[in-house]
Amino acid sequence: MLSIFDQGPPPPCPDPFNLAAHVLGAASTHADKTALSVLGQSGSQDWTYSELENAVRATGTGLLDAGLQPGDIVLMRLGNTVDFPITYLGAIAAGLVPVPTSSQLTATEAGKIIAELSPATVLRDPEVESAEHPHEIDLSALRAMRLCAPCDWAMGDPDRLAYVVYTSGTSGKPRAVRHAHRAIWARQMMVDGWYGLTSEDRLCHAGAFNWTYTLGTGLMDPWTIGATALIPEPGTTPAALPTLLRAHNATIFAAAPGVYRKILADGANLDLPALRHGLCAGEKLSTHLHETWKSATGTGLYEAYGLSECSTFISSSPHHPARGEALGQPQKGRRIAIVDKEGPVPQGKEGVIAVHRDDPGLMLGYLNAPEESAARLQGDWFLTGDLGAMAVDGQISYLGRNDDMMNAGGYRVSPLEVEAALTGHPGVTQVGVTDIEIKTDTRIIVAFYTGPAPLDEETLESYVGSKLARYKQPRAYVHLPALPASANGKLLRRALPAYFEARTK
Template identity: 75%
Template sequence: MLSIFDQGPPEPCPTPFNLAAHVLRHAQTSAEKTALSVLGPNGATDWTYCALQSAILGTGTGLLQRGLNAGDIVLMRLGNTVDFPIAYLGAIAVGLVPVPTSSQLTDAETAKIIEDLKPAAILRDPEVPCAPHPDQILLFDLVGMRSLPPATFAMGDPDRLAYVVYTSGTSGKPRAVAHAHRAIWARQMMVDGWYSLQPSDRLCHAGAFNWTYTLGTGLMDPWTIGATALIPEAGTEIRDLPALLGQHRATIFAAAPGVFRKMMQRQAPISLTDLRHGLCAGEKLSRRLHEQWLATTGTELYEAFGMSECSTFISSSPLHPARGDALGQPQPGRRVAILGPDGPVPCGQEGTIAIHRNDPGLMLTYLNAPKEAEARMVGNWFLTGDQGAMAADGQITYMGRDDDMMNAGGYRVSPVEVEAALSKHPHITQVGAAAVEVKHDSSIIVAFYTGPEELDAAELRAYVSDKLARYKQPRAFVHMSALPTGGNGKLLRRALPAYFKATSE
């Protein structure tokens, strides 16, 4: 039996279609229901479905009045506030193509994106770093647009470009992942395949508004089915999350494993009487953390696997819990295979996780590297670059990356990008980067380098501070006489963590 999960494709996306219209489809029938609560220490700021749609469509009107046209790319440089999803959906509603980015990116990093995509405008909070651009629409103006008359949804082909997100490519250069409007239609497969989400749910996501994990799981998916989204306001401490979850009657809680890990480090008991279960994605969930959460809260954690190119498509759920060490199984409607050099491998054998090219959630292409996107296709399968093994019942065990991609707090980081930033230092001759586990379930990015002498760590941290986003910056630096290499002289990144342990002992 071959490692192929195929129970038939999902229902086709309707046409004409608009991503934002689909997200807001309950705004008329549930006009006064709370769509969003921004949770703070002194209460919550609520947005009804009616108010949310009004702000989004007013923003769409304002963007068109600024001279933007359907198909124009707009770079988003906004902070961790409700302004982010309103501007994002406002742009999509009228056919613009937003590019959400982390507010942690530096001027230099945004300059590369601007050169790469040549956006028509930048939606910007002046407090967020950004390289110069002739047309910057500032936050004050964006907020003012919300009171304008509502725009009409720009309906069209569900396969047309809707938004772009950036991810690190295996080459180390961030790739612009182009997604179609139909991507939101594909996310319906997560509702039962991962979330078990219902209109009565109050889903709290611990992430920032301007993180794509939060945009999808924390906001758009609950709104699509008429549920209520709960988002802690910027600056909320992880230690305060249990109280907020209880106070605001959260029924589902979503976060990266690092958040669950820090919550488990609390000394105070956690009582979450309304919580049905938790959702975990962004990096691999360890069995120890899973069991600790279950023992502490009495609720299950359901894990999902995905990527920027296709969001999450393998997961455990209340209907299909993971078995043993398995991650879960492909969501209903997904077609997934485990591939070897000659195609799908027998069940139980390790190979590369791949998803069918016709999956409605799969990206259109890499805007800046279409040949690289096509190179990842093998017949009808898109190669994820992650290894796994599929059991006869479809359960998939995750085996790790087949490259050296690192993970920092749920963000995937290419070692090549980190190495490229440090290699320009005048006193570094060679550099390698790797994720190193410093304690159980906790890893940091470490830079290993050679040069005439050991350099001051504080000086190196300052050196990369304007070249890499905070989450990409190494937390430690190790000077070595030589870096480990293979027979062909290629750097052996996977051997690097052992040298960190050796120097720490």
């Protein structure tokens, strides 16, 4: 048998369709129900479904009144506040194309995005770094828009462009991923295939409002089925999360594995009587972390695998737990395969994890990069670049990257991007970057470099500080007389960890 999972396609996406209208469809029947609670130590700031829908649609009107036209690209440089999802959905409601970006990006990184996108405007929190743009709408103006009359939903072809997200690629240059309105329709396959979510749940996500993991799993998916989303206020530490989960009766908790590790390391009180289970994504969940959490709380952790180009499509769930070290199985409605250059491989054999090109959650392609988009396709299959193997029951084991991509706290980072940022330093002649496990379940980015003499780490940190977002910056620097290379002079990144280990012995 070949490594193909196919239990039939999902129901077709309605036409006409609008992503934001679909997300807030529950407002018509749950107007007074709490859609969102921003959790603080002294209480919560609550938004009903009616209030949330009004804010979103009014923002849509305000953006159009500001001179924007349906189809315009708008870059979001906003912070970790409720303004982020309201503005994001407001733009989509009005037919605009928002581009959410991490507030951690530097002005240099934002400038590169502006140059590539040529956005009609930049939606800007003054506290967030950004390059100059001739047309900016600041945070105070965005908030004032909520007094406008509600806009009509901009309905249309579900295959049309809805939003753009950025991901670091193997080329070292962040890539703009174009997604259709139908992407939200595809996410319903996660409700049973990963979340085990119902309309009665209170799902708490530990991430920031302006992280796409939070935006999807923590906000839009609960809203789509009429559940309540809980988001800790900015500045909440992992140690404070158990108290908030308990006080606000969270039934499901979602976070990156690193957050779970910090909660357990802090030795906090994990008496969580309302919690049914936890969700994690962003990096591989280790058996050690899962068992530790299960022992501390009596609840399971369920992980999901995906990528910016197709969100999550392989997962474990309360109804279908992962077996052994496996990730889980493809969600019902997905068509997933393990392939090599000839196509799907026999069950049990290693290959590249691939998604069928007709998956409703798959991207439209990379912006202004048709050749790169086409290169990710092999016949009917979109190649993820990750290696895996499929068992006879459909469960898939993750076997690592097929390239050198790194994982930094749940963010994928290209070593080429970090290397390029360091190469310009006058004391660096050659550089190689990789991520290294420094203790169980903890990885850091390390830069190895050659040059006339070792450089002061604070100098290097300052140099990359203006070029790279914090999560992309190395946490350690190692000076070497020469970098490991192949016979033809190509850098051997996979040989770098041995040099770090030798230094620490």
